[in-house]
Amino acid sequence: MDLSDTPAEAGFRCGLRSWLAKAMAELGPPPDPADWPARRAYDTAWQRQLYEAGYAGVHWPAEAGGRGAGPVEHLILLEETERAGAPYVGANFVGLLHAGPTIVAEGTPEQRRRYLPPILRGEEIWCQGFSEPDAGSDLAALRTRAVRDGDHYVVTGSKIWTSHAEVADWCELLVRTDPEAPRHQGISWLILPMDASGVTVRPLRTLAGTTEFAELFLDEVRVPVSNRVGAENDGWRVTMVTLSFERGTAFAAEVVACRRTLGRLARLAETEGAWTDAVLRRRFGLLAGQFDALWRLVQWNVSEAAAAAARTGGDAVPGAGASVFKLRFSEARQELYDLAAEVLGSGSLLLGAVGEEEDWTGQRLQGLSYTIAAGTSQIQRSIVAQRILGLPKPRSATRGS
Amino acid sequence: MDFRLTVEQRELQAAVRALLAGRFGPERLRAAVDDDGGGPDPVLWAELRRAGVFGLRGPDGADGSDGRAGSDGLGLGLAEAVLVFEELGRALVPGPLVATELAGALGLDGTAALVRLPAGRGPLLVEQLPRLDLLLVLDTGSGELRRVDPAEVAAGAEPVRAVDPLTPLWRVDAALPSGTLLDRADAALVWTEGTLLTAALQVGLADRAVRSAVVHAGRREQFGQPIGAFQAVQHLCADMLARLEPARVAVRAAAVVLDADGATPAARAAVAGAKLLADEAAVRGARDCLQVHGGMGFTWEADVQLLLKRSWVWQHSFADSEECAELLSRQLLL
Ligand SMILES: Cc1cc2nc3c(=O)[nH]c(=O)nc-3n(C[C@H](O)[C@H](O)[C@H](O)COP(=O)(O)OP(=O)(O)OC[C@H]3O[C@@H](n4cnc5c(N)ncnc54)[C@H](O)[C@@H]3O)c2cc1C
Numbered sequence: 001m002d003l004s005d006t007p008a009e010a011g012f013r014c015g016l017r018s019w020l021a022k023a024m025a026e027l028g029p030p031p032d033p034a035d036w037p038a039r040r041a042y043d044t045a046w047q048r049q050l051y052e053a054g055y056a057g058v059h060w061p062a063e064a065g066g067r068g069a070g071p072v073e074h075l076i077l078l079e080e081t082e083r084a085g086a087p088y089v090g091a092n093f094v095g096l097l098h099a100g101p102t103i104v105a106e107g108t109p110e111q112r113r114r115y116l117p118p119i120l121r122g123e124e125i126w127c128q129g130f131s132e133p134d135a136g137s138d139l140a141a142l143r144t145r146a147v148r149d150g151d152h153y154v155v156t157g158s159k160i161w162t163s164h165a166e167v168a169d170w171c172e173l174l175v176r177t178d179p180e181a182p183r184h185q186g187i188s189w190l191i192l193p194m195d196a197s198g199v200t201v202r203p204l205r206t207l208a209g210t211t212e213f214a215e216l217f218l219d220e221v222r223v224p225v226s227n228r229v230g231a232e233n234d235g236w237r238v239t240m241v242t243l244s245f246e247r248g249t250a251f252a253a254e255v256v257a258c259r260r261t262l263g264r265l266a267r268l269a270e271t272e273g274a275w276t277d278a279v280l281r282r283r284f285g286l287l288a289g290q291f292d293a294l295w296r297l298v299q300w301n302v303s304e305a306a307a308a309a310a311r312t313g314g315d316a317v318p319g320a321g322a323s324v325f326k327l328r329f330s331e332a333r334q335e336l337y338d339l340a341a342e343v344l345g346s347g348s349l350l351l352g353a354v355g356e357e358e359d360w361t362g363q364r365l366q367g368l369s370y371t372i373a374a375g376t377s378q379i380q381r382s383i384v385a386q387r388i389l390g391l392p393k394p395r396s397a398t399r400g401s
Numbered sequence: 402m403d404f405r406l407t408v409e410q411r412e413l414q415a416a417v418r419a420l421l422a423g424r425f426g427p428e429r430l431r432a433a434v435d436d437d438g439g440g441p442d443p444v445l446w447a448e449l450r451r452a453g454v455f456g457l458r459g460p461d462g463a464d465g466s467d468g469r470a471g472s473d474g475l476g477l478g479l480a481e482a483v484l485v486f487e488e489l490g491r492a493l494v495p496g497p498l499v500a501t502e503l504a505g506a507l508g509l510d511g512t513a514a515l516v517r518l519p520a521g522r523g524p525l526l527v528e529q530l531p532r533l534d535l536l537l538v539l540d541t542g543s544g545e546l547r548r549v550d551p552a553e554v555a556a557g558a559e560p561v562r563a564v565d566p567l568t569p570l571w572r573v574d575a576a577l578p579s580g581t582l583l584d585r586a587d588a589a590l591v592w593t594e595g596t597l598l599t600a601a602l603q604v605g606l607a608d609r610a611v612r613s614a615v616v617h618a619g620r621r622e623q624f625g626q627p628i629g630a631f632q633a634v635q636h637l638c639a640d641m642l643a644r645l646e647p648a649r650v651a652v653r654a655a656a657v658v659l660d661a662d663g664a665t666p667a668a669r670a671a672v673a674g675a676k677l678l679a680d681e682a683a684v685r686g687a688r689d690c691l692q693v694h695g696g697m698g699f700t701w702e703a704d705v706q707l708l709l710k711r712s713w714v715w716q717h718s719f720a721d722s723e724e725c726a727e728l729l730s731r732q733l734l735l
Contacts, residue, residue: 001410001480002403003657009402072402266733275734278727285726288733289674293647296404296654303404327643378632384642385635389615392630 003299005076012069013076019053020084030087033210040125040167043090047122056120057096060104065117071306075252075299082256089253091164095119095126097250099172102189102242106230115170115191127168129159129192129216130239136161137379139174140183140236144218146175146190148225153177153190155198155221161373165201165214168194172242173223178233187235189242191227198222208365209351243375250374251329252298258336259291261358265336268357269343283339290332297325321388327380330370337364404654406484413477414484420452421492427704430493434566434707441496441512441529454489454498455505457482474505479594479656483601487649490605493711495567497528499598499718504535506594507586509548511535515595518542518577521721526563528714530555530571538577539588546588549580565710590664593672596719597655600676603683603715604649610686610708611641614693621695628693637693641686648678670732673725680722683712 005013027046031038050056051065059074060066067073082088089096100119103111118124135141144157155175162171171192178186192199198221203211230238266284269275301321340360341348353359371377385391406414424445433442449455459474475481482502489498497514504513511534514527518540527536533551540547557575615638618629628634655671662668687709691698698705716722 001406001653001657003654004661005402075402263733266730270734281730282723282726284733285673285729286677288670288729289651289677289725290647292671292674293651293654293678296650297647299402299404299654300650303402307403307405321646324643324646327639328647378636381636381639381643382632384639385629389611389635389638389642391615391618391635391638392627394630394632394635395626 009072009076012073013080016055016077016080017084019055020080020086023049023053024084024086027087036166036211040091043087043092044122044125046087047089047092047096047120051121056122057100057116060100060116060120061112063109064100064104064112065120071249071302071309074249075302078249078253079256082253083260085260088257091125091167092119092122093250094128094164094168094172095124095170098128098242099126099170102172102238103229105241106189106238108229110226111191111229124169125164125167126170126172127162127165127194129162129165129171129173131161132158133160137376139239140187142174142176142187144173144175145179146177146188146223148177149222151225152222153188153225153228155190155192155218155223157218159216159218161204161213162201162216163213163373165194165216166203166211170194171216172229174235174239177235181233184236186233187239188232189229189235189238190223191229192218192221192223193227196221196223206366207368208362210366212369249298249302251326252295254333255291255294255298255329258333259288259295262287262291262336264357265340265343265360268340268354272343272345274343274345280339280342283335287332287336287339290328290335294325294329294332297328301325323375323380323383324388326374327377327384330377333370334364334367337367340364404650410481410484413481414488417452417454417485417488418491420448421488421494424448425492425494430704430707433495441532445494446496446512449494454485455501457485457502458506459508478660479597480653480660482598483652483656486598486601487605487608487652490602490715491609493567493606493609493707497533498602499595500537502598503591503595504537507583507591509535513537514551515539515591515719516573516577517592521717521724523717525573526561526570527551527554527558527573528568528570530558530573536580537583537591538580539592544588546583546586546591547580548583549578553578565707565714567707567711568714587664589669592719593659593664593669596676596725597652597659597672599715599719600648600652600655600672600679603676603679603712604645604652606708606712606715607641607645607648607679607682607686610683610690610705611638611645613705613708614638614641614690617697618693634693637689641682641689644678644682644685648675648682651675651678666732666735670729673720673728676720677722677725677729680712680716684709684716687712 031042054067055077057066058069058077059071062068096119100116103115130139132142132144146153146155171194173190173192175188175190176186177188198219200217202215204213204215206212274280341364344360348361351361386393453475456474457477460476500513500515513535514533515537516525516527518538530551536549536551536554538547538549554573554577558571558573561570561572563570618634619627621628652675655675658668658671691705691709694703694705697703
C-alpha cells in the first residue's frame with residue numbers, strides 16, 4: 001500500500017501545478033450556464049489549452065494523440081485541476097470520459113485516428129444517445145432501428161435526455177440492428193454525425209430551469225457502416241465498457257470538488273451561526289469522512305485497474321466496483337447540498353449565488369439527477385448484488401425478449 | 402502510487418486468516434459463548450502472541466535479549482497492523498486486542514486494556530478487568546499516559562451484565578490510582594492508533610456481516626426461490642457492501658498516512674473519518690445482516706447477534722462517532 005507519488009508522478013504533479021497556476025491566472029470568468037454556444041466555446045478553449053500544454057488524454061495512447069501515461073497520471077490530473085478550481089470537463093464530458101475511452105478500447109485503428117485527436121484538441125463535442133422514452137433503466141428495450149442499406153445504416157427512432165445534444169458534433173448512438181435476436185444481442189454501437197440530414201434536436205427544460213439535455217429525433221438518417229464501433233449486434237458488450245467508464249472515473253474529479261465545497265460550506269455555516277449546532281457539525285464531519293473515503297476508493301480502483309492493464313497489456317477498464325462508487329458518491333453529493341439548505345435556512349428558497357458563494361440551491365436542484373443519470377441508484381444496487389456479491393437473478397427479469 | 406496490497410501484505414493477511422480459521426473457527430466461537438463469558442481464551446491468546454499479533458510494531462529481531470519472553474517485535478507498520486486487525490475483527494476474537502497491541506508497541510508485555518479520563522458519556526467500563534496484566538490510563542487533560550495496576554482497580558470495581566456475551570465488563574466508580582507515568586509515550590498518538598486499529602476490527606466485522614447475509618440469502622428459500630433473488634434483499638446487501646468498501650480503503654489509507662507522517666492534524670482527521678465510516682459499516686451492516694436472517698437472526702443460536710453486539714462494543718472503544726465527527730468538522734474550518 002503506497003499512496004505517495006513515485007518520482008515520475010511527483011514530477012508530473014509539480015509541472016502540472018505550476019502550469020495550472022499560470023493558466024488559471026489568465027482564465028476569463030465562466031459563461032452564463034444557459035448560454036450553450038458560449039459554454040461550448042469556453043469548455044473547448046480550456047480543453048485546447050490542456051492539449052497544447054500536453055495534458056490532454058494523459059492516459060490515452062500516443063497514436064490517439066494522448067500522452068501514453070498510466071491511469072495514475074490521469075488521476076493526478078483530475079485531482080490537481082479540480083484543486084486549482086479549473087473548469088470542469090463540461091461540454092467535453094461524453095467525448096473525454098466515455099466515447100473516447102470506448103473508442104480507445106474498442107475502436108478500429110481508423111476510428112481511433114479519426115475521432116480521438118479532435119476530442120483531445122477540444123474541436124469536437126460528443127453526446128450520448130442511449131436512453132429512449134421507453135428504454136431508460138431497461139436500456140436493452142431500445143427500439144431505434146438501423147436497417148442495412150449497402151454501406152450505410154438507415155436509422156429511425158428517437159432518443160431522450162441526451163445531454164449536450166444542442167452543441168454536439170457526434171453522438172454515441174445505440175441502435176437495434178437485429179429485431180429478431182434476443183434483446184441484448186441485436187444492438188449495435190454507432191457514431192452518429194449530428195449534422196446528418198434527418199436529425200432533429202429539441203431541447204428539454206430540467207427542473208433546475210436549465211436546458212441540460214434534449215430529445216433527439218432520427219428520421220431515416222444515413223450512417224456509414226464504418227461508423228460502427230465493435231461488431232454488428234455486439235453493441236451491448238461495447239455499451240457495458242462505456243458505462244463502466246461513466247460510473248468509474250468519470251465522477252472522480254467531482255469528489256475533490258465536493259470536498260472543497262464542503263469546506264466553503266463549513267465557513268458559511270460559521271458566519272451564518274449554524275456551526276454552534278452540534279448535530280449539524282456532526283453531519284459535516286460524516287460527510288468529510290465520506291468524500292475522503294470516496295477519493296481513496298477511486299485511488300484503490302485505479303491502482304487495481306492499472307495493475308490489471310499492466311498484466312494483460314490491455315486498457316484499464318474499470319470493473320463492477322465502479323457501481324459501489326457511483327452509488328455512494330451520488331448520495332453523498334445530494335447530502336452535501338441538503339446540508340447547505342439547512343445552513344441557509346429560508347435562504348435556501350432563493351436561486352442564485354449567495355454573496356461570493358455559489359448557487360447552493362441551483363446546485364441542489366441539479367444534484368437531484370445524480371441518483372438517476374448514468375444508471376439509477378436502484379439499478380446500481382442490483383448490479384452490486386448480482387455481479388459483485390453473486391446473488392441470484394430475480395426470476396421475473398429472466399424474461400425472453 | 403500503488404495502493405494495492407504488496408505481496409508480503411497479502412501473505413500476512415492470508416497467514417493470519419488461516420491461523421484464525423484453525424484456532425478460532427465457528428465452533429470455538431460458539432464454545433466461547435457457551436463458556437459464559439470466560440474472557441480471552443488463554444490458549445488462543447498465547448498463540449496470537451506467539452504469532453506476533455501483539456508485537457507487530459515492536460522493534461524487529463530483539464531475540465529476547467532483554468530476557469522477556471515474546472518481546473520480539475515484527476518491526477512492521479500500521480499498514481500491516483490494520484490488515485491483521487481486519488482479520489481479528491472478522492473472526493470476532495474476544496478480548497482487549499487493541500490495547501494489548503498498543504502496549505506491545507510501547508514495549509510493555511501482557512494483556513492490557515486502556516481507558517481514557519474523563520470518560521465519554523456513560524459509566525467508566527473496563528473489559529476483562531481481573532484478567533488484565535496492565536491497565537493504561539490516558540488523561541486527556543494533561544496528555545499523560547499512565548500505567549496502573551489492574552488488581553488495585555479491580556478492588557473498587559463491580560462486574561456488570563454486559564450486552565456482548567464475549568465482552569465481560571467491570572464498572573469502575575472509584576477514582577483510579579495514579580500509577581506510573583509512561584513518559585516516553587505520546588498519548589495523543591496512542592489514542593489515534595487505537596482508534597484506527599478499532600476501525601480495522603469493525604471493517605473485518607462488517608465484511609463478515611455482508612458475507613454472512615449473502616450466504617444466507619443464497620440458501621434460504623421463500624415463495625419458491627432464494628430470498629437473495631428478491632430485490633429488497635439484494636438492495637440491503639448492496640448497501641452493506643457500499644458502506645464497507647469506502648470504510649475499508651479509508652482505514653488502510655489512514656494507516657499509510659499515519660505511518661508516513663505521524664499524527665499530523667490531517668492524519669488524525671483521516672483516522673477519525675475511517676472510524677466513523679467503519680463504525681457505520683459494522684453497526685448498520687450487522688443490523689442489516691440480522692434483517693436478512695429473519696426470525697433465525699433473532700435467535701441466540703445464530704451468530705448474527707454476536708456481530709451486532711460486538712459492533713456496539715467497538716463503536717464505544719477509543720474515539721466514538723461523536724468525537725470523530727467533531728474532530729473532522731473542526732478540521733474543515735482550518
Ligand atoms: C441529467 C440527466 C442527464 C442524462 N443524460 C443522458 C445522456 O446524455 N444520454 C442518455 O442516453 N441518457 C441520459 N440520461 C438518462 C438516464 O440514463 C435515465 O434517466 C436513467 O437511466 C433512468 O431511466 P428512466 O429515466 O427511464 O427511469 P425509469 O427506468 O423509468 O425508472 C424510474 C424509477 O424506477 C426505478 N426502476 C426502474 N427499473 C428498475 C428495476 N429493474 N429495479 C428497481 N428499480 C427500477 C428506477 O430506479 C427509478 O427510480 C440522463 C438523465 C438525466 C437525469
